Structure formats: C-alpha cells, structure tokens
Amino acid sequence: MTLSLSRLRRAVMGVSDAEATSFSRGDTPTWRHLETVVRTAVGGYHAVLDGSRFDDLIPRLDRTPVELRGYAYEGAAMGLTGLDCFLPGKSRLQAYLAGPGSPHIYMVHIGAGEALARLRRRPEVFMRRLTDPALRWLVMDGYGFHEGFFKPRRFVERQQVPVHLSPFARRVFDQGIGRSVWFTSGADADGISRAIAAFPAHRHADLWLGVGVACGYVGGVDRATVEALRAAAGRHASRMAVGTAFVAKGRLRAGNPIPDTDLACEVLCGISGRQAARLVDRAFEDLPDTPSAPAYDTLQRRLESSLAVAPSVTGDDT
Template sequence: MTLSLSRLRRAVMGVSDAEATAFSRGDTPTWKHLETVVRTAVGGYHAVLDGSRFDDLVPRLDRIPLEFRGYAYEGAAMGLTGLDCFLPGASRLQAYMDGPGNPHIYMVHIGAGEALARLRRKPDPFMRRLTDPALRWLVMDGYGFHEGFFKQRRFVERQQVPVHLSPFARRVFDQGVGRSIWFTSGADVDRIASAIAAFPAHRHADLWLGIGVACGYVGGVGRPTVEALRVAAGRHASRMAVGTAFVAKGRLRAGNLIPDTELACEVLCGVCAQDAARLVDRAFEDLPDTRSAPAYDTLQRRLETSLAVTPSTKGDTA
C-alpha cells in the first residue's frame, strides 16, 4: 500500500494514542499493563489500515509477544471489519476467520463488534451473517466494550443503552461494558464495585460477567485483588466465573495461556484453566438456538451450573 493511502485510512478511521490511553490515571504496573493491552489492540487495527494482505499482515501480528498477541489479532479483526464496511468485494473478515484469525476466533468476533460501534453501524444485520450461533454474540461484547471504554460518560456514568438493541443483545452489551470498567477503573476492586453499583440492579449480573472476562483474559493483578473481587461480586460471583472459564478456553485455543488466567480460574472458578476449558467444551455440545433461548445464553447457563460456584454472602447483593 502507498504511504499516502495508509495515511488517508489512518486519518479517517484511526485511533490516536491520546484517545487510546485517555482512560489511564497513573504509572503503576497495573495501569501500564492495561495501557499496553490497549495499545497492542490499536496497533493491530492500524496494521490493517496500513496493509490488509494476510501475507504481510500476519507476520506483523505474530511479532507481538505471545501474552499480548490476541489483542493484536482482535485489533486486526476490527480493521478488517471496517474495510468490509467501506469497500466492496468478498468479506475480508470472513477470510480472516477461516484462516489466520481462527485460533483467536473469540477475539476476532469482539474486534468486529468494536469496529461496528466505532463506525456507528447497527450490529444486528452483521451478526445475522455469522455462522456460529453462540460466538456471534461476542460481537455485542465488543460493541459494548467500545462504547463503555470510549464513551464512558454516556454508557458507564449515565448507564445508557443503545435503543436499537434487542433484550438479549442488551445483556451481552453489558458484558462488554463490564469489561471496559476493568480498564477504566484500573482493575481496582473498590472502583469496579462502585461503578457497577450505580447501574440498575437487573444489569449487575452481566456487568460482573464482563469483569470475569477481563480478569481472566487481561489480568494485571495479584491474588489478593482477585480474591477481593470474588467477595465484591457477592451473589454474582458465579456469573463472573462463567466469563473467566470462557476466556480460559479462548486462551488455550490460541496457545497463549498466561499465569493470570490460571490464577483467575483457580480463585473465581475453583478449577484450573484446563478443567475450565473442558467445561466450556461440554457446554458447547449440541447447543440449541431459538429466539427465546439464544445459544450464547444457554451456553452461559450450562457453564454456571457446571462450575457450581458458591456465592459470597458479602459484596453485591442486588
């Protein structure tokens, strides 16, 4: 790609470093870790804007250290989805899903949702084109994350929800918003609990599930913080465990399991990451998919039952 075209794409679709790191409030190891995660995802996104041919793109993504590589693949999915929205032809994202992005398929769906939010595209028509009845809902997670992260005042502080979303889509949107709170709160338990407590009670369970996703995949904290998080979640600790187990499967599938994921599984799920992933595999078996019971909802309910986490009597009781 010519340098001028790359610059044009970045000018129209890019994310500045100032925008990407505006959430950060300090220079502690945790804040620096979270900044690295965001910068890596944005880097993968910009890599596509600079050149989307897989033979050039994939080696650039694979130069990222293994711990952070999933974020680069997530960002690349965001970029490919953005190009698909603007340029005609065969779906770049689908080719990515079928090819180099497949080991990171969970992150790829999330990145697609982030692109739709950034480009202000409604996610429902896009999701209907995706084939996996459970994983396609991760598009809504990415959509919610983007809105919670980049539009914190509207979607976290004011607790707004996009009016065009279906009832179940709103729940998965909240999962993404919860994940964004992990970042904007600096993974601080008190800030997380306070932010979630400000939402209506019926939204707490899915917000805590998103915290479980972030704690398990992103990490950046030690055992005392994860243990305090379990207490703060109260009766929603089992929902948090569902999110953590799910991302343990995602990291194992991609071959980038990290100690933080093992720690989160041990504390939040009561099992090791390998066992959590096996429970996810079982939950995926013969998933029904109906209007009244979306496959992703059934998957989560099965996981919650199989994990059988005892809720804390303290913390969130709403």
C-alpha cells in the same frame, strides 16, 4: 500499499495514542499493563490500515509477544471489519475467521463489534452474516466494550443503552460494558465495585460477567484483588466465574495461556484454566439456538451450572 494511502486511512479511521490511553490515570504496573493491552489492540488495527493482505499482515501481527498476540488479532479484526463496511465485496473478516484468525476466534468476533460501534453500525444486522450461533454474540460484547471504554460518561456514568438492541443483545452489551470498567477503573476492586453498584440491579449479573472476562483474559492483578472482586460480586460471583472460564478456553485455543488466567480460574472457579476450558467444551456440545433461547445464553447457563459442581466433574488436570 503506498505510504500516502496508508496515511489517508489512518487519518480517516485511525485511533490516536492520546485517545487510546485517555482512560489511564496513573503510572503503576497495573495501569501500564492496561495501556500496553490497548496499544497492542490499536497496533493490530493500524496494521490493517497499513496493508490488509494476509501474507503481509499476519507476520506483522505475529511479531507481538505471545501473551499479547490476541489483542493484535482483535485489533486486526476491527480493521478488517471497518474495511468491509467501507469497501463492499468479498468479506475480509470472513476470510480472516476461516483462516489465520481462527485460533483467535473469540477475539476476532470482539474486534468486529468494536469496529461496528466506532462506525455506528447496527451490530445485530451484521451478526446475521456470521455462522457460529454462540460466538457471534461476542460481536455484541465488543460493541459494548467500545462504547463503555471510549464513551464512559454516556454508557457507564449515565448508564445508557442503545435503543435499537434486542433484549438479549442488551445483556451481552452489558457484559462488554463490565469488561470496559476493568480498564477505566484501573482494575481496582473498589472502583469496579462502585461503578457496577451504581447501575440498576437487573444489570449487575451481566456487568460482573464482563468483569470476570477481563479478570481472566487481561489480568494484571494479584490474588488479593481477585478475591476482593469475588467478595464484592456477592451472589453474582458465579457469573464472574462463567466469564473467566470462557476466556480460559479462548486463551488455550489460541495457544497463549497466561498465569493470570489460572489465578482467576483458581479463585473464581475453584479449578485450573485447563479444567475450566474442558467445561466450556462440554457446554458447547449439541448447543441449541432458538429465538427465545439464544445459543450464547444457553452456553453461559450450562457453564454456570457445571461450574457449581466443577471439582467433582472435571477429573484430573492432565
């Protein structure tokens, strides 16, 4: 791609560093970790704007350190989805999902949702094009994360929900909002707890699930913080565990496990990351999908039930 075209794409579709890091309010190791995560995702997004041919793009993404690489692939999915929206034709995202993005399939779906939020497209219309009946709901998670992260006054402080979302989509939207609160609260247990407590009670379970996703995938906190979050979640701690177990599988599939995931699984699930991933595999088996019981909802319910008896069913950790 020519330099001028790259600059034009960045001018029209890019995310400035100031916008990406506007959430940060400190110079602690945790805030710096969160900033690095966001910058890595934005870097993957911009990599697509600079050139979307896979033979050039993927080597650039793979220069990212392994533990952060999922974020780069997430950002690239955001960029490819954006190009698909502007330049109709053969889907770049579908080719990415079927090819080099497959190991990072969880993060790819999330990145697609972030692009749809940024471009003000309706995610449920887009989701119908995707083949996996469970994982396609991660598009909605990404959509919610984007809105909570970039528009916290509207979607966190004023607690708005897009009116065009279906009932279950609203729940997964809240899971993305919960994940965004991890960032905007600086992964602070008290800040996260206060933010969620301000929402109506019927939204708490899904918000806490999103916190569990962030705790397991993003990490950046110590055991005491994870334990404080488990206590603050109260009866929703089992929902946190579902989110953490789910991303343990995502990191294992992508080949980028981190100690923080095992820590979160140990505290929230009572098992290791590998054991949690095996439970996720079992939850996916023969997964039905109906309008009244979406596959992703059934998956989460199965996982919550299996985690309740996890120490007796997982076996050894080999």
